[in-house]
Amino acid sequence: MSIETTLVPEPYVWTEPPLGDAKSAPTRFYTDPAVFKAEVEHIHLKKWFFAGRLEEVPNPGDYKALDSVGGPVLLVRGEDEVLRAFANVCRHRASILLEGCGHAKNIICPYHAWNYRLDGTLAGAPGMREVPKFEKPPHGLIPIRMEVWEGSIFLNYDDDAPSLMTHLGNMPELIGSHRLGDMVKTWHIEIETRCNWKLLLENAMETYHTGIVHAATVGAQRSVSFPTQGEWHVIQVQANRSIAVLGQEPPFPVIEGLSEQSRKGTYFTVIEPTVQFACAQDCMWWLAVRPIAVDRSVLSVGGCFPKAYTELPDFEERAAPYYKRWEAVALEDVGILEKQQIGLSSCLARPGPLSWRDDMVLAMNRWIMAQLPAHIVDGMAG
Ligand code: FES
Ligand SMILES: [Fe+2]
Structure with a gap:
């Protein structure tokens, strides 16, 4: 059965509470050291995290x-x-x-x-x-x-955790035709940020902000969500050319053998809890977040291209505009997230109503809260 028939994009994924009643998470979700400590114990030391490429x-x-x-x-x-x-x-x-x-x-x-x-x-x-x-x-x-999947190395401190493939669920089915195992890492930066680790991942999964925060770079985008099985989420920003590079005809061709659905845009995934693989028609890049403290994180951004592209004599010249775009967009995001972290720290900040375009923010909030002990989740609201 093909990917196109098993994974159907939907306008958005929304479950209870009804749109209009759904709210952003309590501010303590992002500011309370006790929540952070519980996340380390119940999430980060129990789940798979990205450690690099083979x-x-x-x-x-x-x-x-x-x-x-x-x-x-x-x-x-x-x-x-x-x-x-x-x-x-x-x-x-x-x-x-x-x-x-x-x-x-x-x-x-x-x-x-x-x-x-x-x-x-x-x-x-x-x-x-x-x-x-x-x-x-x-x-x-x-x-x-x-465990290694398609060239990407994942580690887990918990010997009893389900396998990486169980964790990834049907992700390999959706993005399999990108053949990430045939790609090569060509670039990598790390950015120190003064924000909670979850803000970086939430931001990466909604296009509500892109026309404002990224007005000078990628601009407004529209996305669709897909249903998933496993510990991951995905949206697709639909565009008939790679959005991994700005304002020009992409310097690289579409990946050979890419599925019909994958040709329609860029997948932005979050593999819970801390890594995003973004798969465009000609490359993939990762955003991996390392939580340091409740209000400090390190964002690692890396880029991979099909091996055949990296062997082109002018590869570096062709790839340079991608690196410029990824760094510029990441810095725009970090800038707004540091403002958000400061706002969340206000004694007057309150959960606000979510937009339908925050569907994945809600899904990710729920995934995290489902891992935490009840007294931590209940304590946040109080
Ligand atoms: S030899 Fe490693 S700490 Fe002493
Ligand atoms: Fe962004």
Whole structure:
């Protein structure tokens, strides 16, 4: 059965409460450290989060260090070519081990030089031979659960969480023809923001604001929503050319074999809880949010193109206007979200009525609240 017949765009997805009664979330949803703490415990340490792309660590010895809500993480490809994820934390007295991206033969702690193999096992611990009962095998790096879908690496701190494919539900069906596994990451920035992590994702899933906030860039947009199964949401901004680049004929062709529905526009997805994959007709980009505190987040924006495009001699020249657009639009969004965060902090701020174009904001609010304990959700309103 084709995607076109199984996934039908709808004018909007709206369930109870009736439009007119639906309100934005209580301000404490975005400002209360107790809510943030509950989100870390019940959401961020239990759900899949995006950690990068396979092509960032292609060869034995390649590594990438990154931060997560659960702490510093290390992705490293072993001599056996297997990619593994570990806590980037020394088993002696917890220094972080590696920073940034690079290539290593082994992993040496910068504090007292404990030395780990690329598979995480402890190879050497200076002076520890004199320590009674010390043995190396129990002191390897602590692994983190990892699964890869179409070149994208996801991690999960909860060994009992459902698989990544269960989490993604029917997302692979809708965006499968983009063949993200054949794409290559070519660009990436990180933006520090002074707003709650949920505001960044809500903003990315409604086009109500685009004609105002993005008047100087992408301008007004219209979107349709799709029903989904799994822990994700999607809208499609419909346009018969890629909106990943501004005001010109897109420099790259439409992805070969793209489904009829996918040719109609750009999918903006949110894979709960913290990553968006936006899939245009010629590329994909991610927006991955790392919550730091109730009012601070880091937004990572990255771009991927089909491998064949990246091999064109003038690829960088063609791709540059995309990067300019993604950065400019992200900064416009961050600017308005920081204003929203300040407004939410007012003792006089109250939940306001939602527009029908806030359908995904409501859906995402509900998804989050469904993960939190009742006393936290009830306490927010009071
Ligand atoms: S903290 Fe790593 S060797 Fe001491
Ligand atoms: Fe926006």
